[in-house]
Amino acid sequence: MSLHPVIDAVTQRVIARSRDTRATYLAKIDHAQSVGPHRGKLSCGNLAHGFAVEDKPGKDALAGQQRPNVAIVSAYNEMLSAHQPLGDFPPIIKKAAWDAGGVAQFAGGVPAMCDGVTQGQPGMELSLFSRDTIAMATAVALTHNMFDAALCLGVCDKIVPGLTIGALSFGHLPVIFVPGGPMTTGLSNKIKSEVRQRFAAGEIGRDELLKAESMSYHSPGTCTFYGTANSNQLLMEFMGLHLPGASFINPNTPLREALTRAAAERVVGITELSDDYRPIGRVVDEKSVINGIVGLLASGGSTNHTMHIVAMARAAGVKIDWTDFAEISAVVPLLARVYPNGVADVNHFAAAGGIQFMIRELLAAGLLHNDVSTVVGDGLHRYTQEPFLDGDDLIWREGVEQSHDTDVLRGVADPFASTGGLRVLTGNLGRGIIKISAVQKQHRTIHAPARVFPSQEHVLEAYQAGELEQDTAIVVINQGPRGNGMPELHKLTPSLGVLQDKGYQVALITDGRMSGASGKIPAAIQITPEARLGGLIGRIRDGDMIMLDPEAGDLRVEVDDAELEAREPTTFDDQPESEFGFGRELFAVFRRNVGSAEEGACALLDAQPAETETRTTVAEQEPAE
Known part of the structure; x- marks a missing residue:
């Protein structure tokens, strides 16, 4: 089927918008390819340091130029259930790479913090910035100029986007992402x-x-709900950076190990030394980014990716914004209901037909670009196949043509909703995001008085004191990237859910994040401009009437524009300290330089410093026509 006209129009707009930045990026990676990665460029002393620990065959191989060297960059640690299985992967990769005619070296580890552990804790204020730290750590691992390709081992929230941004700074290298899989149900x-x-x-x-x-x-493995971590895995397949079907195979199984071996073998076969060179900077392009957005929306994925995909794309010279998300969401149907959008987990989703079924359906409907380069070949149709073991041999077969459980996974002809689960909000507070796929229709539109708080802890104190037993728009300010690093506010979901179940109209309005686990409460999040930069969300007062209408894409405070502009920013005597402790003082440079949520909230990609606080007018917050 021909490409859907809206998908085509958005893609062409992104290509035009990105023309200069993409051309600059491609020129940079072409230059990097022309000067490396060739170990022959290293001095004898450089090279001797690089292979000092290898055995004689390894030293001989690295001293020559015939065997490609694969960098292993891993987010392994034993505290995170999703990343603990990665500890077993390097020996498997090393042997598979050698057998395939290459060499593999563990190039470096990247930090990997768990939002599930830090949720509601001071350390959560480092979470978003850990993505940029991971990107820099990835670059450090690859900067030795010893490598012809890389395997990135990671799974969870900021880890995969960080690895992607870092790998794209070495866009001349072929890179395959290697997941660990979800824990059993x-x-x-x-x-x-x-x-x-x-x-x-x-x-x-x-x-x-x-x-x-x-x-x-x-147990070991990714948490099984469909949050940011598992959204990452789906994205990697829709963008052609995984082996097909690699996302949701459980850890410590023969099939998981076979896929890890296959990733090593494949990456050896797509280096510059092969006849099928596939650098990541060419795989990730405008069309693959659009495919990622389509997959996110069709699956009801994480709101965090309205920042992460933006930042990943920018790292490849591709410019996207929330309007692109909104227009794609209007034509992409919701095909999956996985918790928190339903009750099933990702294991159930995979058993019903999973990613392969979704890609088959979306390609047939003209909602995905098939004409893309992937790590396994040309064409996204390769990702309608799923892996199996035939004895000891890893093979791929076509995935299912019909869903095995239509309560969890449906086709384009009979979706759960005709549009994606994401809406872009505009109004006199600026722009924001809401995920409505998990919110019942009767709870989506809210017209209620505001109650303003400086932190989620203050909200919970008011809840415990019985102060929120009424229709309420909970407004939590100074939670943006500049304010305190933009922690997730998922800790509020159970309490606000109780209020909703009692029959009250309740919503969350914030310049902070919710999470991939955004649930049944309407949450208008990532409001931009944020309060710390003079955003009008910071001038809302208790009792102001808030109108939230996701279907119309409307979010506004019902206050006269002149009065709103004349107000001073809301302040609190007990505003939580977010500058010191738990390592936060080390991340001040990120808070000072980070871009807005719609720009990807990235401190690494040309964000311009701004004053700690500025004034913003109502006219400046309203979107341009």
Whole structure:
């Protein structure tokens, strides 16, 4: 089928908008290719340092120019369930690369913090900036000029985007992403959510809550709900950076190990020394980025990717914005219901047909670009195949043509919704994002008085004191990238869910993030400009009426423009300290230089410094026609 006209129009607009930046990027990676990566460029002393620990065959191979050298860049640590399995991968990769005619060296580790551990804690204020740190650590690992390709081992929230940004700074290198897979299914998401709300309502104690959480997060592998981590995995397939079907194979299984071996073998076969050179800077282009956005929206994926995809694309010289998301969302149907958009987990989603079924359906409907380069060949149709073991041999077969469970996964002809689960909001507060795929229709539109808070802890204190037992628009300010690093506010979901279940109109309005686990409460998030930079969200007062209408894409405070402009920013005597402790002082340079949420909230990609606080007018916040 021919390409959908809206997908085509958005793609052409992105290509035109990116013409100069993309051309500059490609010129840079072409130059890098012309001067390296050739170990022959290194002095004898450089090279001797680079292979000092290798055995004689390894030294002989690296001293020559015939065997490509593969860098292993890993987010392994043993605290994160998703990344603990990666510790076993390097020996598998080394042997597979050697057998395929290459060499592999562990080039470097990158930090990997867990939002599940830091949620609601001071360390969460480092979470978003950890993405930029990971990008820099990836660049450090690759900067030795010893390598002809790379394998990036990572799974979770900021880790995959950070690895991608870092790898794209070495865009002349072929790169394949190697996941660890999700943990097996534990306590059902429906029961887990119910237990959290019962705890928030004071019906059960901490012991029962901890027991339920431990039954949910119980073994090696990614958490099984469809948050940012698993959205990452889907994106890597839609963008052609995984082996087909690699995302949701459980850890510590023969198929998982076979896919890891195959990734090593494949990356050896796509270096400049081969006849099928596929550098990541060419794989990630305007069309692959659009494919990633389509996959995110069709699956009801993480709102965090309205920043991460933007930053990843910018690293490849591609410029996208929230208007692109909105226009694509208007024509891409919602094909999956995975928790928090439903009750199933990603294992159930994969068993129903998973990513391969989605790509097949979306390609057939003209909603994806097939004419793209991927790490396995030309054409996204390669990703309608799923991996199997035939004895000891890894093979790919065509995926299912019909969903095995239409409560979890549907085709384009009978979607869960005719549009994607994401909306862009505009109004006198600026621009923001809302994910409505998990919000029941009767709860989406809110008209309620504001209650303004400086932190989620203050919201919870008011909740515990019974102060929120009414229709309320909860406004949490100074949570943006410049304010405090933009922590997720997911800790609020159970308590606000209790209020909604009592029959109150309730919504969250913030310049901060929610998360990939955004749930049943309407949450207008990532409001830009943020309060710290003079955004009008910072001038809302208690009692101001807030209108939130996601269907119309409208978010506004019902205050006269002149009065709103005349107000001073809202301040609190007990504004939480976010400058010191838990390593936060080390990240001041990020807070000073980070760009806006719509620009990807990245401090590395040409963000311009701004004053700590500025004044912004209503006219400046309204979108241009």
